[in-house]
Amino acid sequence: TQQFRVTHILGAAFRRPLLDHFKNHPMMLCSAMYFKKNGVSGRQHKETVIPNELPLVQEVTTTLREWASIWRDLYVGDRREMFNSVRDMIYDLIEWRSQILSGTLPQDELTELKQRVTSKIDYGNKYLDLDLVVRDKDGNILDPDSTSTVSLFRAHEAASKQIEDRIQEEKSQKQNVDLSRQAKFAQTPSFALFVTLKNVVCKIGEDAEVLMSLYDPVESKFISENYLVRWSSQGLVKDIDQLHNLRSVFTDLGSEDLKREKISFVCQIVRVGRMELRDNNTKKLTSGLRRPFGVAVMDVTDIITGKMDDEDKQYFIPFHCSDLTDNMSYSLFPGLWVTLKLLPGDIHQIRKDFPHLVDRSTAVARKMGFPEIIMPGDVRNDIYVTLVQGEFDKGCPPVDHHDRLENVMFPGAGDEGILEYKSVIYYQIKQPRWFETIKVAIPIEDVNRSHLRFTFRHRSSQESKDKSEKIFALSFVKLMRYDGTTLRDGEHDLIVYKAEAKKLEDSSLYLNLPATKVELEEKGLSTTGKGTHNLGNCTISKDSFQIATLVCSTKLTQNVDLLGLLKWRSNTSLLQQNLRQLMKVEGGEVVKFLQDTLDALFNIMMENSDSDTFDTLVFDSLVFIIGLIADRKFQHFHPVLETYIRKHFSATLAYTEVTGQLPLTIIKVPLDHMVVGAIHPTGHGSRCLWTVYGSRCLWTVYGSGCLWTVYGSGCL
DSSP states (O other), rough: OOOOOOEEETTTTTTOOGGGGGGGGGOOEGGGGOOOOOOEESGGGOOOOEEOOOHHHHHHHHHHHHHHHHHHHHHTTHHHHHHHHHHHHHHHHHHHHHHHHOOOOOHHHHHHHHHHHHHHHHHHHTTTTOOOOOOOOOOOOOOOOTHHHHHHHHHHHHHHHHHHHHHHHHHHHHHHHHHHHHHHHHSSOOOEEEEEEEEEEEOOOOOOEEEEEEEEEEEEEEEOEEEEEETTTTTSSSGGGGOOOOOEEEEEHHHHHHHHSOEEEEEEEEEEEEOOOOOOOOBBBBBEEEEEEEEEEEOHHHTTTTTTTOOOOOEEEEEESSOOTTTTTOOOOOOEEEEEEEEESSSSHHHHHHHTTTTTTSEEEESEEEEEEEOOOOOOEEEEEEEEEEEOOOOOOOEEEEOOTTOOOOOOBBOOSSSSEEOOOOOOOOEEEEEEEEHHHHHGGOOOOOOEEEEEOOOOOOOHHHHHHOOOOOEEESSSTTTSSSSSSSSOOOOOOOOHHHTTTGGGGGGSSOOHHHHHTTTTTTTTSSSSEEEEEEEEEEEEEEEEEEEEEOOOOOOOHHHHHHHHGOOOOGGHHHHHHHHTSSSHHHTHHHHHHHHHHHHHHHTTTTTOOOHHHOOOOOOOHHHHSSSSGGGGGGGHHHHHHIIIOOOHHHHHHHHHHHOOOOOOSSSOOOOEEEOOOOSSOOOEEEEEEETOOOOOOTTTTEEEEEEEOOOO
């Protein structure tokens, strides 16, 4: 900034700048200058400008200029914590300076505000290791020319002590807040991230899909479903009923997620319209094409871990366009405005504790995986399908993901189910990498007869030519394997079949063919040779196509041994083998199906109560399961077991046999900690298992085909 003394105002210009290097340009535009009244002492070259502002306002201005330079250095040095602290102090000083300059504050409020301003300046200077300003009791800077050395020393000493006390007080308050927050979050193993989309500042020019999700940059994978908002070409949400109510909660986060090194909040924007925005003749152009537009990313690790917590603070996430040459309506400063807040509890607890934030209209984006605790009654049957990548000789065709069941595919939370999903189109790329994920929620009774079908066809920007394009290839995968288990998690190399379009519509012509390259190799064939293989009416193409799947189901297992127990009635001759194999199943798989497994074991006991053939094996299985829950790895499933015993256990025949067949052993145990153990009393075919949760003694007694549970405030 430069200072001038105005001598004459002539219309829109003024004369006579003070500085020598402006002598040759005595006329300046008034519209380019800001006028401020000041006093002047002296004459000619000895003139001194005396500002009419309050000394405190001048000090704030000088301080802001000094801190701004340091603030930039903190940003360049990636010192985030100090950068955020200095930013907050700068914002406070700017706000307070505006209030002082307004001249509308009463005298008492002005005096109080001055104290806050001087305290903030002194605190900030100490925080940044700058010189300490010595003041009097009213906050005015002491004049060293009119103040004795002893008085300056004492004032400096008092100011230093006051600032140190304030720093310690703020640290103590922060620690108390952190402890209170930790105690609140320690009471629940589940967490959720509440997100509100305030605005999308970007001139897209067409309708768009805004997809938000959580991403782990270290493991390079998405950890949550998408939250989908459909945005109109007018710059507003397409569903006007959602205006100012674009809220979502990302649920099922657990302690393992809080330990992640980094978590990012990713927002992808997909444009829905023409092939290229520069095309203007819309009548002859194909519409409804999904084209990549750009992405916005924000590191939310500090919010997830609880270091930052401000639900009212709005975060601006800069938007990066995928193709500036194509997107001609790209904005100067595009981005998203969102608010973020971490909430404790599962979705049911959150709706109860935070009804002002989360209600029935709030979209629920679940974690792509199981939460750490699966409570009885929490039935889930979701299959996440990711279009990974492909390689095609004639360029990249879009993928149509079909499932003829009505509305079982969900591109994102907050959106309705659809019949088929169309992928993003990449223009003239032979090796596309999509990484688009959708959720398939098929009813359990329909899974065994369902398969996913992927069709390929070329798209054209000209509508007349696009209509003539037909399906030229197909891939598929069955959701149920030959052994009755569900599709394995992970990537799958699918075979790309080519045939006439009409033949590809008939599922009976390809369902008996191998779906993956692994199945093809098991048949002694290969796709690596130069030639192609004809299988019936279809030809195996040299093109490749990969997908990834993740099954999150409390009813469908990928373990054949556990499946044998859950469906034990279908083949009772293998029941003993299934009971033995249960104790070899990985613990994480067992606890996911805890209720169904316990129901199966108790049904075996009740339906074979006239024989003791399975008593020992069933009891050993029960001991194995409860032993798993006693393990530290699965200790968060303690309330799940207790809930099952209280609300879901119904083996009524156990009570009629326990008194006659089971010798009960009475044991006293301390009640200030959780204990799980097994006692094997003498006597054929009878055993006792007991557990203690906190201050509640829970006796669970198992015998020959029976279960007996006793609750009490003390031990028997």
